[in-house]
Amino acid sequence: MSWNNIVTDILKVDYPIIQAPMLGVSTPEMAAAVSNAGGLGSLSVGGLSPAATRQLIHKTKSLTEKPFAVNLFAHQIPAYTEDDLEPMRTLLLQLANKRGYDLTGADLANFRFYNHLNQIDILIEEKISLVSFTFGCLDSGSIQALKQNACTLIGTATCVEEALFLQQQNIDMIVVQGIEAGGHRGTFLEDMPLPQVGLFSLLPQVKNAVRIPCIAAGGINSAETIKAAFELGAGGVQVGTAFIGTKESQAIASYKAKLNKAKDTDTTLTKAFSGRWARGIRNEMMHEIEQAGIHIPSYPLQNSLTATLRKLAQQNNDSEYTSLWAGQSAGKTGLMHTKEVFRNLVEQYEALYR
Amino acid sequence: MSWNNIVTDILKVDYPIIQAPMLGVSTPEMAAAVSNAGGLGSLSVGGLSPAATRQLIHKTKSLTEKPFAVNLFAHQIPAYTEDDLEPMRTLLLQLANKRGYDLTGADLANFRFYNHLNQIDILIEEKISLVSFTFGCLDSGSIQALKQNACTLIGTATCVEEALFLQQQNIDMIVVQGIEAGGHRGTFLEDMPLPQVGLFSLLPQVKNAVRIPCIAAGGINSAETIKAAFELGAGGVQVGTAFIGTKESQAIASYKAKLNKAKDTDTTLTKAFSGRWARGIRNEMMHEIEQAGIHIPSYPLQNSLTATLRKLAQQNNDSEYTSLWAGQSAGKTGLMHTKEVFRNLVEQYEALYR
Known part of the structure; x- marks a missing residue:
């Protein structure tokens, strides 16, 4: 054939x-x-x-x-001012703190x-x-x-x-x-x-x-x-x-493990991680950002804002605080x-x- | 074969x-x-x-x-009281009035x-x-x-x-x-x-x-x-x-006409007509009910509440005030x-x- x-x-x-x-x-x-x-x-x-x-x-x-x-x-x-990002920056610092991650000195501004x-x-x-x-x-x-x-x-x-x-x-x-x-x-x-x-x-x-x-x-x-x-x-x-x-x-290993046991209904569309709609397995970071009810800056602003926290989570094999992109046939x-x-x-x- | x-x-x-x-x-x-x-x-x-x-x-x-x-x-x-339906009843009377339909004497209560x-x-x-x-x-x-x-x-x-x-x-x-x-x-x-x-x-x-x-x-x-x-x-x-x-x-004819020229993105899920999620072509009644921001009673309550208005619209070949159910391959x-x-x-x- x-x-x-x-x-x-x-x-x-x-x-x-x-x-x-x-x-x-x-x-x-x-x-x-x-x-x-x-x-x-x-x-x-x-x-x-x-x-x-x-x-x-x-x-x-x-x-x-x-x-x-x-x-x-x-x-x-997109055009933006640093002030536009302040509410999300504050939220992310709170979430990091709650989860035990230290964002002190992290690069949450002046993105290139x-x-x-x-x-x-x-x-x-x-x-x-x-x-x-x-x-x-x-x-x-x-x-x-x-x-x-x-x-x-x-x-x-x-x-x-x-x-x-x-x-x-x-x-x-x-x-x-x-x-x-x-x-x-x-x-x-x-x-x-x-x-x-x-x-x-x-x-x-x-x-x-x-x-x-x-x-x-x-x-x-x-x-x-x-x-x-x-x-x-x-x-x-x-x-x-x-x-x-x-x-x-x-x-990371915990992401692969979640993927391996994911059901057809475990994913959803979210803008929480990057400011653009994307499909991933539901987790805590997604939920916290969505339910905070504050404006999610558009891509790539939000992506850069969440990057340090996601990276720290990945270093700790923490699947609750990084994006878990997956399709409906995970x-x-x-x-x-x-x-x-x-x-x-x-x-x-x-x-x-x- | x-x-x-x-x-x-x-x-x-x-x-x-x-x-x-x-x-x-x-x-x-x-x-x-x-x-x-x-x-x-x-x-x-x-x-x-x-x-x-x-x-x-x-x-x-x-x-x-x-x-x-x-x-x-x-x-x-579902269990309910007539009072639970009052805000939606009021909205529907307003919408009917705005669209030129007379709901006076319409059966919007005591459903069986x-x-x-x-x-x-x-x-x-x-x-x-x-x-x-x-x-x-x-x-x-x-x-x-x-x-x-x-x-x-x-x-x-x-x-x-x-x-x-x-x-x-x-x-x-x-x-x-x-x-x-x-x-x-x-x-x-x-x-x-x-x-x-x-x-x-x-x-x-x-x-x-x-x-x-x-x-x-x-x-x-x-x-x-x-x-x-x-x-x-x-x-x-x-x-x-x-x-x-x-x-x-x-x-109705206007529904068939809309269906015939529907694009892949013309439908959406809504609870507006019946209180249950359903997919249909976007129209004014859907939009008005959703953007009113009031609670949509669950099925079959909302379905009965909207029935008279939908029926009047159908009698007038008015595709803006009745449900236009359709799949994504309309x-x-x-x-x-x-x-x-x-x-x-x-x-x-x-x-x-x-």
Whole structure:
């Protein structure tokens, strides 16, 4: 049986299976393992500094000679004053204190923010051939520059209107993110309520609306879900949560343990950690921030404000005070190597459908 | 190609395709048309009086000799005082006035409520062989009585825990309702946040958890979505929104028109119309009730309170002041006969997958 289709042709991979970029969870090791196994690994560099971006690219290149995608955040950086952040800063200091973490001297002000505009030149210099992005659409200058350097562009849409927008901007492929997906919503058209469309409804409607290939994201964790995504018109699939439990994942042990026993209803959408809607397993930090009833600064402000507390929690293997991104098909992920998770998907698919 | 499987065997139908019960939209004519075409039609009698229940059953029987399901609401009737309803009553009178409807003398008090307990005897007397239900699980006495009369029972679940509960109560089959589905959520376990699981995540997890057949509901409107549901483990599918636009539907013309041009993001969950979470196209009545910020009485109280205003709106073909239940795959439904919608699904499926 052949997996070849337009997506494998464009991505130059054996299998149209993409490892979802998961900033803070995925690693160069994870991306390289998936690319080496014949899929497409994704390196997350969204919002990172130019130096960190280049370093992670070099690291990934040292682990694979296969193509991998570099994933950017195409968000705007909002105007703000330090005063705007004060109520949340106060709350976070209270929460840290309550939980026994010392934020004295922690960096909760004067942030330096980056977005894709600080990274495009590096991607071109590093001859990255596949660039994916979320939280928006790259600006036309960046699109043009990357295209002139033979780069394939993969956007993220959470509704038909966003997919049409990406196609109009000359993007080559669309990750269609169902409401099932873990982590941040890719939503970027802001004059509407947050799209919360299930993949069963979203994928066929996007497929019917656009000419470019669609990658299904959200709930994909088995041969059957891959097959169903193909039936609904996907040319490929993106798998995230199933890789969070792997040895190549940065997720702390207590996060992996919660993920492994997560039920279908254990996740929810929240803005508490980052200021952008994202799906994760409910925990105390989410609850405390939401029920405080104070304004949550928008992304990336809130993300930077909570970063130190999340980092301290991670150092203490404390799953109550860091984000536990997960999709609605978390559960029973086990602790395997990335390569095994990937091979299991491929082999189970081939066993069932060849 | 044969459609035969455990679901067609149990339901004694040619195709494992169920027309979703849609109280206020579906009709005896719709149910009979689907049953006559080889699927399973569903007659909605949830919350209706014994007399109305019997009359609708007789009507449906007069239109088909095939089996059809009778759908009950298995909710509890909450204790309340007339005073509890006063703020909402006042708001509804204001809204009616604003919209130009006269509620003087309308029946907004002293309601008489029914649930499945008032209907079981009738179903047995009428020798109904298929009983489906939602909003809860039938009580054990009713289950026993129906089973003793050779009745097959079909419950509704919106999460794994509800599915396991239904199986434990000796229910024969489960409609697995993804977040995509239009109309009321079948949710009935109340010690958790509202389950909002996409069908892509929900169906495989329910399938893996239970031994009894699963029917996929939410977003099913094409050969491809039927096939995908089978791949995810469904033994059958339930189709709702695709039948709302038919000639056998009770939906008013302006509702059908809105449905026909609905986008993937046009629906939302609301308690405004009935006091229970349900998915429908956004409109003015939904908005006004939600933004008023007053307590929405629980089902069926709110449902009875809004009934007169909704009825007046329907008489005036006013889609802004009645519920516009629809799933996330509304759109392009057209105005056909129920039979045509059903035959199109079957024929397109057979053309693609035989």
